[in-house]
Amino acid sequence: MNTTYRVVCVAGRRQAYEHRLVWERHHGSIPPGYHVHHKNGDRKDNRIENLELLAAFDHHSHHFTEQGATKEHKERAAQNLRKSWNRMPMLKLTCVVCGSDFEKRQHLTNGAAKYCSRPCRSKDYYINTLRPKLVAEGRLKG
Secondary structure (H helix, E strand, O other), X not given: OOOOOOEEEEOOOEEEEHHHHHHHHHHOOOOOOEEEEEOOOOOOOOOHHHEEEEEHHHHHHHHHHHOOOOHHHHHHHHHHHHHHHXXXXXXXXXXXXXXXXXXXXXXXXXXXXXXXXXXXXXXXXXXXXXXXXXXXXOOOOO
């Protein structure tokens, strides 16, 4: 089995995976969250009859099982993921919009942990990004 995908140049400079271009030529664009899978496992065999579109989760599950993982392996992997999630420390933070205190897991603190909820995040976006743009365009009074 080949371990690399064929890459082609598009418009003389941009590189793209050949199997994705073949799929798009025959079926249109690939929706977000989907992968083009080689049915026979040969990553260089880009005939349309060898390609199929799979949801990302199904594609990963297929290769996970293909590599010898059993149902028990999958369950153990999921259990280990839950354990590592539960071991992440909780941080006490304050929302930049409403000022309320909230907690988030440490790995989420790279900018996403400024807001206690989606409504606060949306309000901040409106106040600091969207509203000034609308005022500048004259679609909203300052």
